[in-house]
Each structure stands twice: as structure tokens, then as C-alpha cells.
Amino acid sequence: MTLGELRDLAQSIRGEVGKAIVGQDGMIDLLLVAMVSEGHVLLEGPPGTAKTFLAQSFATALGLDFGRIQFTPDLLPGDILGSNLFNFQTSQFTLTHGPIFCELLLADEINRTPPKTQAALLEAMQERRVTLDGESHPLPDRFMVVATQNPIENQGVYPLPEAQLDRFLFKLLVPYPEESEEAAIVTRYGSRSGPPRPADLGVTKVADPAQLANASRVLDQVTLADDIVHYVVRLVRATRDHAELSVGASPRAAVMLANAAQARAALDGRNYVIPDDVKALAIPVLRHRLTLSPAAEIEGRDIEALVSELVESTEAPR
The missing domain is CATH 3.40.50.300 (P-loop containing nucleotide triphosphate hydrolases)
Incomplete structure (x- = not known):
């Protein structure tokens, strides 16, 4: 295919x-x-x-x-x-x-x-x-x-x-x-x-x-450059060092984020991953893997907002 x-x-x-x-x-x-x-x-x-x-x-x-x-x-x-x-x-x-x-x-x-x-x-x-x-x-x-x-x-x-x-x-x-x-x-x-x-509504196979x-198998055709790999790793590791998060994302999260970025690129008809693929998938991949610290919960912080801040503060490859 x-x-x-x-x-x-x-x-x-x-x-x-x-x-x-x-x-x-x-x-x-x-x-x-x-x-x-x-x-x-x-x-x-x-x-x-x-x-x-x-x-x-x-x-x-x-x-x-x-x-x-x-x-x-x-x-x-x-x-x-x-x-x-x-x-x-x-x-x-x-x-x-x-x-x-x-x-x-x-x-x-x-x-x-x-x-x-x-x-x-x-x-x-x-x-x-x-x-x-x-x-x-x-x-x-x-x-x-x-x-x-x-x-x-x-x-x-x-x-x-x-x-x-x-x-x-x-x-x-x-x-x-x-x-x-x-x-x-x-x-x-x-x-x-x-x-x-x-x-009944006409949905067919x-x-x-x-x-x-x-x-x-099409993902084998999609290039995941080293700078994109390091970008994903930096983003995931940043969740473990954030003061407002008591639990960060696992290495499995990094693997899944990179793999999903390849799939997004393939569905878009591209044979290479761009930083925007990672940015677009960061929240749905990470939101359920992170736990707010007690202080952040008291302050009413939002997981999605924290992930967005991490995406913005993590340097993306040009």
C-alpha cells in the first residue's frame, strides 16, 4: 500500500x-x-x-x-x-x-x-x-x-x-x-x-x-528524523521535571507519541514527520498519563493547559 x-x-x-x-x-x-x-x-x-x-x-x-x-x-x-x-x-x-x-x-x-x-x-x-x-x-x-x-x-x-x-x-x-x-x-x-x-444509516464496509x-506497514515509509525523536523525548522528559506535576509520562508514552506522529503524517500523505504532528497529538497522548501535584490541584490548574505550555516551551526542530 x-x-x-x-x-x-x-x-x-x-x-x-x-x-x-x-x-x-x-x-x-x-x-x-x-x-x-x-x-x-x-x-x-x-x-x-x-x-x-x-x-x-x-x-x-x-x-x-x-x-x-x-x-x-x-x-x-x-x-x-x-x-x-x-x-x-x-x-x-x-x-x-x-x-x-x-x-x-x-x-x-x-x-x-x-x-x-x-x-x-x-x-x-x-x-x-x-x-x-x-x-x-x-x-x-x-x-x-x-x-x-x-x-x-x-x-x-x-x-x-x-x-x-x-x-x-x-x-x-x-x-x-x-x-x-x-x-x-x-x-x-x-x-x-x-x-x-x-x-440502517447506510454505513458499509x-x-x-x-x-x-x-x-x-505504510509507517515504514515515513521518515522519523533524529531531531524529531529528540524533540519527542525532550517533551516527554519535561513532564517528569515539572513542578506542578507529581507523575510524568513514561518512556512508553514517548514511543507511542512518535508512532502516532508517523501515522498522522502517513494519513496526510507525507513520508516524513514534522514538529506539528507531535504538537497536534501531544495533548491526547499525554493528558491521561500526567498527575497534578497537590498544590497545582488546589490552584485549579488544568492538565491540558500544562501540556500546551510544555509544548510551547520545548524547543522544536526547524
Whole structure:
């Protein structure tokens, strides 16, 4: 696949998802970046802002095997991963796959289940495999988690452990739509009975497995110059030395930021990364990996504002 073919494929996917989703063009673009760079995405926003519908439409357009888990306080790890059940007819244990065995997993309202159950995703998100009773079971090569969560201010939610947050490439904040967009949503869906489905709105599959497999290989054609690498490293290391941050970003964050910048460049049809690619992705890559110091919290400081300040103060290559 060439850079031009990847750009055309991305445009087709945008068009299909746009049949179901009004607005949220930036969200769709970042989902495409995550798809190409093989990352996972965390969507945070109030109920009713089409987080789940966005994930369903994206999976439909890509033709991915879609799985959904509704995270609840009583959910157990086995409900996600599956288990070995004894078959009395054969006198043998038989593996029953859980819903995690799919290509795109929607972890719906992930922060409504306790950390013990949330941790069931750690190995799957990092290594794309699941271990049950000491035996490893591979997940599909295209395995991707799109998780949704309600803001922490909502009742009945648990904060995600830092180790799990660090496995998400992006944390995207889903806002309420603009007035014109909301009017278009009401016009499109107000006369429908029951919840909409992507297929009912004309969303069709526009990618095949071979195209998706080749999409990530296109990144080999994108040059990541040494000065861009050092720029990413300086930016990430600056989060660890900032007085208003008690926890900075990890080396994994630097790797993911560089990889996502390559994906953004490729989707834009370029075979080289520019500093603007890094700057555009810094906030969604870093916002969930940083923790404010107690003094900064008291002062009401904002993570996004701090990241923006670090981007401005970190010298970028010319």
C-alpha cells in the first residue's frame, strides 16, 4: 500500500462514519491514527454523546469483528476473558472464549467496574494475548480496544489504574455538540423509533483485512528524523521535571507519541514527520498519563493547559 492509497482509504472511512456521526471529525481522525499505529483509545464524555455509536460505526466501516462488554460493578475477569469449563461428556476441559476475542472491543463505561476486573485487559492491550490457566491464547493481529467512560465526577465510577491508562494511546474528550450539529442530530434521528444502527444509516464496509494489515506497514515509509525523536523525548522528559506535576509520562508514552506522529503524517500523505504532528497529538497522548501535584490541584490548574505550555516551551526542530 502506498501513502496515496492509505490517504484514499482513510477518506472513504471518514465518509462512511460520517453517515452515522454528526460532527466529531477530529475524533474520527484520531481513531484513524490509532488504527494505523495499532493503539487503543479511551473516550470520555457525558452520557448521550454518541461514544458507543462512534465505535460501532467505526468498526462497521472497517469491517472489523466487533465485540462489546458492558462494564458493571459485578463484572468478573472471567466474564471478559472466558474460562475452561469441564465437559462431562468428553471428560475434558473446553475453552470458552470471552467477548475479548474479537478485533475491535468496545469496553463500554470501563470505569464502572472495580480495578480487579479492569486489570483483566492489561495483558490483552499490551501483548494482544490472553492467559487462561497458564496457557496463552493469541488475540487477532488487529485487536483494538475502544473504551468509553463517564467523567470521574459522575456517581458510581472507579478511577482507572495508572498501568491501564498508560496502555491507551489516546484519551479523547467527547464534548457536547454545537447548536447547529445538535439540530442536525435531532433532524436525522428525531423521527426514528428505537436506537439507530450503523447499517440502517447506510454505513458499509470499505476496507478488507489485507488493506488493514498493510495500513500499519505504510509507517515504514515515513521518515522519523533524529531531531524529531529528540524533540519527542525532550517533551516527554519535561513532564517528569515539572513542578506542578507529581507523575510524568513514561518512556512508553514517548514511543507511542512518535508512532502516532508517523501515522498522522502517513494519513496526510507525507513520508516524513514534522514538529506539528507531535504538537497536534501531544495533548491526547499525554493528558491521561500526567498527575497534578497537590498544590497545582488546589490552584485549579488544568492538565491540558500544562501540556500546551510544555509544548510551547520545548524547543522544536526547524
